[in-house]
Each structure stands twice: as C-alpha cells, then as structure tokens.
Amino acid sequence: MTLNIVNSEVHSLFDQFTGLIQAQSRIQIWEQHITIPQEMGQGGIHRTRIRPGMEIVITDATYVQDMKLRIQEACPLFEISYCLNGDIYCEWEGKTSYTHHWTGNVLFFEDELVYEEKKADVRHHMLEIRLSPQELLHYAVDLSEEQKMQSWLQRYKGNIDNYPNTPEIHRCVLDMLNCTYNGALKRLYLESKSMELIALFGEVEGQQALTKKSFLSREDLVNLDYARELVIRHFEQPLSIQELARKVGINEFKLKKGFRKRFGMTVFELVRKQRMEMALYYMEVQRMNVGEAAVSVGYSNVSNFATAFRKIYGYNPSEHLKMLPQRDIKTD
Incomplete structure (x- = not known):
C-alpha cells in the first residue's frame, strides 16, 4: 500500500493519514488517539497539539504489510524524532535515510517530496516533535538569538540527520512516554520536555562541533x-x-x-x-x-x-x- 499525502501545514499529515487508512479516531480537545484498522495491523498513534504549529506524536504500531508513504512536504517543518524501535527507510532528492532502534533524527523540510517505507511485522515505536520554524523561533528572546536559530535551522535544511543517543536524551524521551499528568498539566509538561529534548540535541550538536577542531588529520x-x-x-x-x-x-x-x-x-x-x-x-x-x-x-x-x-x-x-x-x- 502506498499513500499519497500533501503536507500543507504541520498538523495535516496525520489528519490525512487517518482518513486514507480509515482509522478510528478519538479526539478530546487537543488530544487525538488513532487506532490502526485490524486488517492493516495493530497499535495506534497518539497526537498532542501543544498549539497551532506545534504537535507531539507518539506512534506504537505494527503493520501487516509494508507501510509506504509518498509525502509532499509543502510547508516549512522542523522535526526532532526519536525511534525506540522500528525499521524505516526514507528517500528524497537523491538522498536516503535509514532509521532503526535508538535512532534520533532531526530534519528541516520546506518543499521536498519524501518517500517513506515502514517494514511489516516490525514494531514501530517512536516520538516526534513537529513544529513550524516560527514556533521554534518563538523561544528566541532577541534578534541576535533569532538570527542564531535561523542559522541553526539552515544547517539542516533539506536533510534528515542522525544525532547521537545519550542517556539524558533517552531518559527525556521515556519521561514523555510515561507522562502521568492529565489536562492542561499534561500539555505543559510535554511542551517543557519537548524543549528539553531540543536543548539536549543542541548540546550534543555543540559538542560535535567542538570535536571537529582537532589536531587530527x-x-x-x-x-x-x-x-x-x-x-x-x-x-x-x-x-x-x-x-x-x-x-x-x-x-x-x-x-x-x-x-x-x-x-x-x-x-x-x-x-x-x-x-x-x-x-x-x-x-x-x-x-x-x-x-x-x-x-x-x-x-x-x-x-x-x-x-x-x-x-x-x-x-x-x-x-x-x-x-x-x-x-x-x-x-x-
């Protein structure tokens, strides 16, 4: 099965996915629980909309056939994801990416056609923090910080890059998966943990940049x-x-x-x-x-x-x- 999706804004991808597979969907204000149809597999997807332009998606699903998506990324999208388990192949503009367990990815797409394939009979368990660049820039306190963040975004434009797994990152992801709060407290907690995860990624990235300045050939x-x-x-x-x-x-x-x-x-x-x-x-x-x-x-x-x-x-x-x-x- 190959699904064609046009992602015109941050929240539209999973809305279209739900309709195309005719999945059951239960919505509670800003939370959505999507259940995979039995003939397609088992498990589901949990979405939390933090605000317009920012959402947190937790997937825990196993498909009976390879799940293939052809996604036209037609809006600016910044995403940090963490795969606890899975077997995912992506291809776009001559580039490829392979995701398996304990893989962290960061991407920034604006107008790319992405082919994604999730293998059958494999549990796909992952966390995604999806937001528009403007929502990320919302955290800049002045013009100087905003320019630094803009430069930071441009380094990932048109790419899916791995970032190293660390105990701190893994623990942060588990905290989000095992959140016991409800209502507004849950949304606040998940947002704060999302920002913590992005900060931990930035810290790892900074360490990597320093190691490149080396006496080594x-x-x-x-x-x-x-x-x-x-x-x-x-x-x-x-x-x-x-x-x-x-x-x-x-x-x-x-x-x-x-x-x-x-x-x-x-x-x-x-x-x-x-x-x-x-x-x-x-x-x-x-x-x-x-x-x-x-x-x-x-x-x-x-x-x-x-x-x-x-x-x-x-x-x-x-x-x-x-x-x-x-x-x-x-x-x-």
Missing part, C-alpha cells in the same frame, strides 16, 4: 570513525586497544587520545554505553528481566551489570523496569 578522523564502528559492532566481545589500533591503522596513543577528543568518551565508555543501550532494548522491547538482559549484553554477574547501568542512567535496572508500563516480565 582527515585520515585520522576516517580511521577513528572506523574504530567507533568496530567498537559498536563488537561491543559484546570487545576488541583490545592493541587489536583495535592494528585493525584501523593508527597508533595506540592517537587512538586513545583521538577517540576521546572526537567522540567525547573513551573506547571503554562507548562499549559500556552500547551494552547499556542494548540492555534497555532487551528490557523495553524484548521484555527481558534484569538477569536475562545482563547475560545478553555480556555480563555474567548481575551486580556488575547493575553497577554499570547505574553509572550511565543514575538508577538501578530494576527501578527502570518499574517505570515502564505494566507487562508480564519478572523484575528480579
């Missing part, structure tokens, strides 16, 4: 990027510094110093971060308990796993499970 940067790829690929059975240096063709000193400068963390810290992110995936999506998740990411001792988890997220994995919606899992 272009070849060194390529080698370090490859080293990061290998660390992520082998996080369950990590390569030693010596093995990693040999494989990417860089000396150990430059690897250790350059890695920290370019990525803001040591090789070991990235290994631990990847293990903890995968542990979150196992607990939140695969519904594993703490012990099962620990073993799955390479920890034979649950206590060591809990200590590492606490260093990253500030609380124990068992506490994290209690914050999630009730499910048929053991929390140890």
Whole structure:
C-alpha cells in the first residue's frame, strides 16, 4: 500500500493519514488517539497539539504489510524524532535515510517530496516533535538569538540527520512516554520536555562541533570513525586497544587520545554505553528481566551489570523496569 499525502501545514499529515487508512479516531480537545484498522495491523498513534504549529506524536504500531508513504512536504517543518524501535527507510532528492532502534533524527523540510517505507511485522515505536520554524523561533528572546536559530535551522535544511543517543536524551524521551499528568498539566509538561529534548540535541550538536577542531588529520578522523564502528559492532566481545589500533591503522596513543577528543568518551565508555543501550532494548522491547538482559549484553554477574547501568542512567535496572508500563516480565 502506498499513500499519497500533501503536507500543507504541520498538523495535516496525520489528519490525512487517518482518513486514507480509515482509522478510528478519538479526539478530546487537543488530544487525538488513532487506532490502526485490524486488517492493516495493530497499535495506534497518539497526537498532542501543544498549539497551532506545534504537535507531539507518539506512534506504537505494527503493520501487516509494508507501510509506504509518498509525502509532499509543502510547508516549512522542523522535526526532532526519536525511534525506540522500528525499521524505516526514507528517500528524497537523491538522498536516503535509514532509521532503526535508538535512532534520533532531526530534519528541516520546506518543499521536498519524501518517500517513506515502514517494514511489516516490525514494531514501530517512536516520538516526534513537529513544529513550524516560527514556533521554534518563538523561544528566541532577541534578534541576535533569532538570527542564531535561523542559522541553526539552515544547517539542516533539506536533510534528515542522525544525532547521537545519550542517556539524558533517552531518559527525556521515556519521561514523555510515561507522562502521568492529565489536562492542561499534561500539555505543559510535554511542551517543557519537548524543549528539553531540543536543548539536549543542541548540546550534543555543540559538542560535535567542538570535536571537529582537532589536531587530527582527515585520515585520522576516517580511521577513528572506523574504530567507533568496530567498537559498536563488537561491543559484546570487545576488541583490545592493541587489536583495535592494528585493525584501523593508527597508533595506540592517537587512538586513545583521538577517540576521546572526537567522540567525547573513551573506547571503554562507548562499549559500556552500547551494552547499556542494548540492555534497555532487551528490557523495553524484548521484555527481558534484569538477569536475562545482563547475560545478553555480556555480563555474567548481575551486580556488575547493575553497577554499570547505574553509572550511565543514575538508577538501578530494576527501578527502570518499574517505570515502564505494566507487562508480564519478572523484575528480579
């Protein structure tokens, strides 16, 4: 199935999507619950309109066939999204983007035709903050700030760019997903958390800009990027510094110093971060308990796993499970 949508203003995309798939829709003032028809899949979409030109969309749906959309972005749109789980392919103007679990994306479109494909039999669980650029500029306190924000927007014009996942970003997303407020308090809370997420993205972006000013050569940067790829690929059975240096063709000193400068963390810290992110995936999506998740990411001792988890997220994995919606899992 391929749906054709003309997105003429920020809120029109999901209005058209709801009509095209003939989904059930329940509207309560500024909230909308969209239920996917059974013949198309299961799950749904929850929209919160903060104000005209700004909305927060939480999708949790699984389709029985590939869901294909051809979207004409006919209005200025700034979006920050976070995918907890999914398999999404996008193509526009000769460019491509692939989104899977724990992927954060930022985009700014004005007049692009975008093809989007969500794979069948995959749970697509994601958060989107969608707003017009004017709503974003609303937060600038003076002309100087507005010009900086305009420049910031232009860097993302016509692109879908990934931004690094951090524990702070992940926690902010979970806070939004698990919001327990109702009414006006809920809308205020979600708006404040949306701005927090955008600020956290801006902080990560600023750190990335600083790491580009480096003593490292272009070849060194390529080698370090490859080293990061290998660390992520082998996080369950990590390569030693010596093995990693040999494989990417860089000396150990430059690897250790350059890695920290370019990525803001040591090789070991990235290994631990990847293990903890995968542990979150196992607990939140695969519904594993703490012990099962620990073993799955390479920890034979649950206590060591809990200590590492606490260093990253500030609380124990068992506490994290209690914050999630009730499910048929053991929390140890």
